[in-house]
Amino acid sequence: MTVPEEEPRPVAGLLLAAGGGRRMGRPKALVADPAGGTFLERGLRVLRESGCDPVLVVLGAGIDEARPLAEAGTAPADVVVEAADWADGQSASLRAGLRAVAGTGAEAVIVLLVDLPDVGPQVLTRLLAATAGEGPAVLARAAYEGVPGHPVLIGREHWAAVLDGATGDRGARDHLATHPHTVVECGDLATGRDADTPADLT
Numbered sequence: 001m002t003v004p005e006e007e008p009r010p011v012a013g014l015l016l017a018a019g020g021g022r023r024m025g026r027p028k029a030l031v032a033d034p035a036g037g038t039f040l041e042r043g044l045r046v047l048r049e050s051g052c053d054p055v056l057v058v059l060g061a062g063i064d065e066a067r068p069l070a071e072a073g074t075a076p077a078d079v080v081v082e083a084a085d086w087a088d089g090q091s092a093s094l095r096a097g098l099r100a101v102a103g104t105g106a107e108a109v110i111v112l113l114v115d116l117p118d119v120g121p122q123v124l125t126r127l128l129a130a131t132a133g134e135g136p137a138v139l140a141r142a143a144y145e146g147v148p149g150h151p152v153l154i155g156r157e158h159w160a161a162v163l164d165g166a167t168g169d170r171g172a173r174d175h176l177a178t179h180p181h182t183v184v185e186c187g188d189l190a191t192g193r194d195a196d197t198p199a200d201l202t
Contacts, residue, residue: 013052060086
């Protein structure tokens with residue numbers, strides 16, 4: 001008798017969109033995307049189109065305006081997480097998001113920042129394809145012309161350590177610095193540059 005193989009658990013998608021965008025002049029989640037909509041809607045769409053399931057978003061600054069877009073915009077999130085301590089830096093958003101992802105059946109999560117306007121689903125699908133089969137032990141990130149960036153793919157086996165070590169704006173940086181991980185070159189697909197100021201949008 002042949003036992004059917006268990007379906008692999010999906011990779012969750014986590015969009016970090018809680019920051020206040022001080023240099024941008026408004027929360028980055030609410031910045032108008034040159035292609036239409038907002039950065040928030042674009043980030044959720046990228047996660048959805050890359051096959052992530054479920055898709056979660058962490059909100060903080062401007063949450064009253066951002067929540068309706070996250071819940072009923074062009075690519076609604078499955079779960080909206082509020083980071084009340086978002087002003088403490090990116091790590092606060094990452095901690096809130098990872099705790100929420102831990103309640104899903106995902107074996108890994110791909111973490112995307114909301115302010116990467118030219119990072120599309122092709123980058124995420126390449127990252128996922130390059131690490132297929134690694135399961136909950138996976139640890140990988142995209143790079144652009146050799147410079148490591150986002151998104152980052154984190155397997156469940158790493159979540160507790162990332163939660164323990166995430167401080168300020170460093171997120172998972174320290175964990176990546178001390179653990180072997182796969183670097184996937186994506187410079188032919190995007191620049192991977194973040195948009196910090198209005199000038200960056202042009």
